[in-house]
Structures are given as C-alpha cells and as structure tokens.
Amino acid sequence: MERNNAPGSAIVVGAGIIGLSIALRLRMDGCQVIVIDNNAPMSGVSSGNAGYLSEANIFPPATPDLLRRLPRLMLDKDAPLVVQPRYAPRLLPWAWRAVAALRPQPYQAVLSNMAALTAQAIAAFDELTREASAQHLASRDGGLVAFKSEAALDAKCRALSVWNSYGLAAERVSAASVRELEPALCQDIAGGIFYPNAGRCSNPRGLGEHYARRLVALGGTILRDEVRAVRQAAPARAEVVTTNGTHSAASVVVAAGYRSGPLLAQLGYRVPLAAERGYHLMLPDAGISLRRPVVFGEPFFAATPMDEGLRLAGTAEFAHADAKPDMGRANMLLRLARAYLPGIRGAAAKPWMGVRPSFPDGMPAIGRVGHAPSVFYAFGHAHSGLTTSAITARCVSSLVRDMPPPLELSAFRLERFH
Ligand SMILES: Cc1cc2nc3c(=O)[nH]c(=O)nc-3n(C[C@H](O)[C@H](O)[C@H](O)COP(=O)(O)OP(=O)(O)OC[C@H]3O[C@@H](n4cnc5c(N)ncnc54)[C@H](O)[C@@H]3O)c2cc1C
Incomplete structure (x- = not known):
C-alpha cells in the first residue's frame, strides 16, 4: 500500500486531456498529485480530436x-x-x-x-496552456x-x-x-x-504531453497501472485499487473518459x-x-x-x-x-x-460522490472535452479544495440520472 495522506494529496485516474488538465490544475493549486493510467498519457480519445475550441x-x-x-x-x-x-x-x-x-x-x-461552462472555457484553457x-x-x-x-x-x-x-x-x-x-x-x-x-489546437496529443511534462516538472507523478476500484477508506482518505497494488490519498478524481462508468457504478451510480x-x-x-x-x-x-x-x-x-x-x-x-x-x-x-x-443530455458529469466524499469525478465530455478541459479542471480543483467553484455545478452531478 502506498500512502500519501497529506491533506492536499490527490490521485487522478486517467491521463487523457481531462485527467491531465485536472492534475496540472491541482498541482498549480498546491496539491501533491499522482496520475494513474493503464496506457501512456494521451492514448485515448483525446489524442485524435478535431482540435476545435468551440463555445x-x-x-x-x-x-x-x-x-x-x-x-x-x-x-x-x-x-x-x-x-x-x-x-x-x-x-x-x-x-x-x-x-x-x-x-x-x-x-x-x-x-x-x-x-455557463463553455463561456469560461477558453480563458481557462489559455491559463493552462501558458502554465x-x-x-x-x-x-x-x-x-x-x-x-x-x-x-x-x-x-x-x-x-x-x-x-x-x-x-x-x-x-x-x-x-x-x-x-x-x-x-x-x-x-x-x-x-x-x-x-x-x-x-484551435494544432496538436491535441502534444498539448496533453506538455501538460504531463509540466506536471512532472512541478513534482507530480504519472504511474502506469490499471485502476480496478475506487473507494472511501477512512473519513478523509480514499483508496485506488490497481492491478499492482493499492494507493491512497486525501482525494481521488476519476477522469477515465468512457471507462469511468464501471468505477462509478461500483459506487452505486447509474452511469448512462x-x-x-x-x-x-x-x-x-x-x-x-x-x-x-x-x-x-x-x-x-x-x-x-x-x-x-x-x-x-x-x-x-x-x-x-x-x-x-x-x-x-x-x-x-x-x-x-x-x-x-x-x-x-x-x-x-x-x-x-x-x-x-x-451522456444522453450532452452534459459532462462533474462532482463529488455524496457517500464517499473524498472521491470526485469528471468525465462524459462527449464532443467538447478539449474545449472544456481546463474549465472542468478549475471546477474539480475547487471541489477538492472546498472552495467556491467558478460556476454552479449541482446540475452536472451524476445524481441527475437517478
Ligand atoms: C473525432 C472526434 C473529434 C473531436 N473533436 C473535438 C473538438 O474539436 N473539440 C473538442 O473540444 N472535443 C472534441 N472531441 C471530444 C474530445 O476528444 C473528448 O471529449 C475528450 O478527449 C475526452 O477526454 P477524456 O480525458 O475524458 O478521455 P480519454 O482521452 O479517453 O482519457 C481517458 C484516459 O483514462 C484511461 N483509463 C481508462 N480506464 C482506466 C482505468 N481503469 N485505469 C487507468 N486508466 C484508465 C485511458 O487509458 C485514457 O488515457 C472529439 C472527439 C472525437 C472522437
């Protein structure tokens, strides 16, 4: 078991554009960050999109x-x-x-x-690309x-x-x-x-790779492993069970794109x-x-x-x-x-x-798991995940740090499907 129980420690599951943006944002906001992906960063859908930044x-x-x-x-x-x-x-x-x-x-x-999400997307995107x-x-x-x-x-x-x-x-x-x-x-x-x-982004894969390099330069870690389960382990600690072991941190963020569904379903959610x-x-x-x-x-x-x-x-x-x-x-x-x-x-x-x-309503899922309050999620960005990656990261970072989010997030929670 690898423990990182510092109050600001976070594990992000998924190194697509959503997970990497969240990881970099959390690091910029003072958290110790580990990203876990079973593939190399930017191997999923984020590498091949049309590069269109559209509000x-x-x-x-x-x-x-x-x-x-x-x-x-x-x-x-x-x-x-x-x-x-x-x-x-x-x-x-x-x-x-x-x-x-x-x-x-x-x-x-x-x-x-x-x-409300897309109106702030491009300014947030500029901030991350600058970083x-x-x-x-x-x-x-x-x-x-x-x-x-x-x-x-x-x-x-x-x-x-x-x-x-x-x-x-x-x-x-x-x-x-x-x-x-x-x-x-x-x-x-x-x-x-x-x-x-x-x-426009002229190289979506390259953009994520820049984020990954910056994250590592700032002291973050990227691990290659498959996440099997995510759970609340203690009042202020969550655990990630992988093929090769268990990791724990003050917060875990599931940002595994299409494959986030089974991880959240294990926590009792309906994930259509x-x-x-x-x-x-x-x-x-x-x-x-x-x-x-x-x-x-x-x-x-x-x-x-x-x-x-x-x-x-x-x-x-x-x-x-x-x-x-x-x-x-x-x-x-x-x-x-x-x-x-x-x-x-x-x-x-x-x-x-x-x-x-x-998702059937076209909105991503961004929120905190009610009964597992150290677990957060951000996935389901459909056609606009590149555009909304950095604003999603700002939203998640504020949830993780218990700060006011940049926009009202209640409608983005998975509870909307129950
Ligand atoms: C053809 C096409 C064109 C598009 N054009 C645009 C566009 O112009 N503008 C725009 O804004 N959006 C566009 N999009 C949408 C955008 O690409 C996606 O919304 C976005 O990339 C989703 O990112 P993600 O990080 O959630 O997913 P992904 O990139 O799939 O990342 C998820 C990561 O999680 C990892 N993972 C999954 N399960 C596990 C596990 N159990 N353990 C560990 N790791 C795991 C995967 O390996 C992967 O690396 C387009 C999409 C397509 C297909």
Whole structure:
C-alpha cells in the first residue's frame, strides 16, 4: 500500500486531456498529485480530436426525430450518425433519456448549464496552456461552418439567437465572406456561420504531453497501472485499487473518459454513458490550406489545420467501444470533403478512431460522490472535452479544495440520472 495522506494529496485516474488538465490544475493549486493510467498519457480519445475550441457546443445530442430515424441509422453505413445493430439494445434506454432531455424545461437547463461552462472555457484553457508553455499549440482565428444548402443554413441559423442570448458570439455570413475567410472552399457555398471567439489546437496529443511534462516538472507523478476500484477508506482518505497494488490519498478524481462508468457504478451510480465513436483522417499532404477549423454544414464534420497536416474529423458511430473500428468511416471523410474542398489530396492519409464518452443530455458529469466524499469525478465530455478541459479542471480543483467553484455545478452531478 502506498500512502500519501497529506491533506492536499490527490490521485487522478486517467491521463487523457481531462485527467491531465485536472492534475496540472491541482498541482498549480498546491496539491501533491499522482496520475494513474493503464496506457501512456494521451492514448485515448483525446489524442485524435478535431482540435476545435468551440463555445457553441451547448445543445443536447438528440434531435426531435432521433427515435424515428433510429431504424434507418442502423442500416445506412455512410450516414454522419450510425448505430451498429448489435449496440442498439444498449442504446435504446440512452436514446430514451436523450429524447426526454428535449422537453422544454430540461432542454433550457442543459443550454444554460453548458453555456455557463463553455463561456469560461477558453480563458481557462489559455491559463493552462501558458502554465505548460504550450501557447504555440493554440490559436484564436475563429471557427466557420460552411453550408451548400440555403435551407440547411437557415435551419442552423435558428440557433443564433440562443447563442447570442448566452453571450456566445456567432453570426451569419454571406457566401462571399465565407470564401474570403477560406479561399480553398468551393464556389457553390450558400453561406455560413462564423464564431469569432473560437480557436484551435494544432496538436491535441502534444498539448496533453506538455501538460504531463509540466506536471512532472512541478513534482507530480504519472504511474502506469490499471485502476480496478475506487473507494472511501477512512473519513478523509480514499483508496485506488490497481492491478499492482493499492494507493491512497486525501482525494481521488476519476477522469477515465468512457471507462469511468464501471468505477462509478461500483459506487452505486447509474452511469448512462454511450460509446459514441468518432473517426479522423489525417492528411499530411492535403494540397490545400485552411486558416481555422471549418465544419462542413451538411455532413457535419470538421477540417482543421494541424501541425502534421489537415485533419478531417467527426461523425458519430454508436457501437461497442471495443468493437473493431470501421476505418471505412474515416476514409469516407475524404470523399465527403471533396465536395467542399475541390483541391484536396488524400496521399498517405492515416485513419484513426476514438471513443467519445457521451451522456444522453450532452452534459459532462462533474462532482463529488455524496457517500464517499473524498472521491470526485469528471468525465462524459462527449464532443467538447478539449474545449472544456481546463474549465472542468478549475471546477474539480475547487471541489477538492472546498472552495467556491467558478460556476454552479449541482446540475452536472451524476445524481441527475437517478
Ligand atoms: C473525432 C472526434 C473529434 C473531436 N473533436 C473535438 C473538438 O474539436 N473539440 C473538442 O473540444 N472535443 C472534441 N472531441 C471530444 C474530445 O476528444 C473528448 O471529449 C475528450 O478527449 C475526452 O477526454 P477524456 O480525458 O475524458 O478521455 P480519454 O482521452 O479517453 O482519457 C481517458 C484516459 O483514462 C484511461 N483509463 C481508462 N480506464 C482506466 C482505468 N481503469 N485505469 C487507468 N486508466 C484508465 C485511458 O487509458 C485514457 O488515457 C472529439 C472527439 C472525437 C472522437
């Protein structure tokens, strides 16, 4: 048994962008920190995302016709959202909850809670990147969604008043402005939506690696081991049981992405997480250049300029997390991108798949375990875990240190599913 019972000691389970941000923040706030991951830091979904820092991702995942479309989604392999038939029985209760989140009152609650989180996300992100000397990996040139269909653009523009009502900047832009912003886009663009405050990370894996190095430089530790259980061991002490032993500390934070579910289920929680798998295709020699993340409005995935080339990333595939990846979905992104970026080249393209941890209401779980008060959790960041990583870290650090959090957190607790 390894004990670290200093009042400010903490163990963080998971070295993805959420766990590493929390670990670095806790260290900056004076805690002794150990991170435990069964893989190298940044081996999970955090390494392959689209690098888009977007405040606008505040809507629940379901749309009113999700259940109606479910049978078709199980059959159409090329749709932006697919459900593997074997996963459907597992997804049905999730889909039911997702549809319930569309009722007016819960819907409004999700919007205001998510807007409160994302509104502070980018300032918190800047603070962590500065601490880790990783500012060169982040830039702020806005984000663009480009549409070919006027009807699809009109439909999306209904969200403008929602964003603006929460102080999140978003504006409709003409076809000419879209092409001026991104000259590589095709001629038949109907228009777009521009988010002036959005930003980009040009190397998501590298960013986490900077955090890990800074953490270690500040005296933190990163261990490679699999966590089997987390529990309250004494009034002010929690324990982490791993394959190779037991560790204890004043606080334990579970930030193990999609695999957090079983650890919290052992503590009596219902954790309705879906495995929403996403794909990317990395193009080292795309032959065109973009200045910022561009989302293609109709198929709804992003193209982001990265240090290694152009990354096409997105789509949603609900499937068992460990099922064999269907790399055809990554390759499909190039075919769909050609309709928007006529000059794009696919030479030496590299496909990738990662598992988003997605809750049916689209909100992450951030909180403290009521009956195990030395145990905390932060996972389920779905489509916006990079964006909200640093603000999540600030929230968790305040909970751990019994300080007022930067935003009201009660709605983010897992109790919402009971
Ligand atoms: C295609 C795609 C594009 C995306 N684009 C964006 C974007 O542009 N912007 C954005 O903000 N977000 C984006 N996201 C979402 C974002 O990547 C995720 O929300 C975020 O990475 C989740 O981070 P995490 O740390 O919770 O999970 P992970 O990165 O999966 O980290 C969890 C870690 O926990 C470890 N672990 C698990 N179980 C155990 C255990 N029992 N013991 C020890 N360690 C354990 C794992 O090994 C892993 O390292 C995208 C996602 C995808 C798939």
